[in-house]
Amino acid sequence: MNRAPPPVRVPTLTEVVEEPPAGAGRPRPEGPGGAAAEPDAGAAPFPADAxxxxxxxxxxxxxxxxxxxxVEARVRSALEPLLAQATAQAVDVxxxxxxxTLRDGLTRALAQEKSRHRGPPGPR
Structure with missing residues (x-):
């Protein structure tokens, strides 16, 4: 089982990799003894650039x-308990x-009703 040696350097995901100039062939990996390895007869050729x-x-x-x-599943699972807690707190507030507000309105309404029943003081 012939395995090609691992690349000397692998670029990171954020690194810009320059494309070789048009017409430049890719270097062929070296096989045992330093000679260029021959492609397997049964292997499909590398697809065209397009x-x-x-x-x-x-x-x-x-x-x-x-x-x-x-990411969406993880964000949802992380936010779900936080949103439930925030919603519960908002409902409580x-x-x-x-x-x-209802107590204040009721207090004012009762005060107004009392003042109507008393009426203005009349002559006795």
Whole structure:
């Protein structure tokens, strides 16, 4: 089983990699004894540049979609308890404010009603 040696340097995801000039062939990995390794007879040739770009584009789109789903699921699972807690607190505050407003309104309404029943003092 002949394995090609690992690359000497692998670029990071954020690094810009320069494309070789047009017409420049890719270096062939060296086989045992330092000679260039021959491709396997049964191996399919590397696709043309346009086909390779389409494969890279398709795989990139699939990977991006997968990443989007994973990130969305993780964000949802992280935010769900926080949003539930924030909603419960907001409802509690709204209930207290509403109860206070209702008490104030009721107090004013009762005071107005009392003043109507008393009426102005008349001559006796």
């Amino acid at each position: 086909a390779a770009e389409e494969i890279v584009r398709r795989i990139g789109a699939e990977l991006q979609a997968h990443i989007d789903r994973v 709204a209930r207290r404010e509403l109860a206070s």
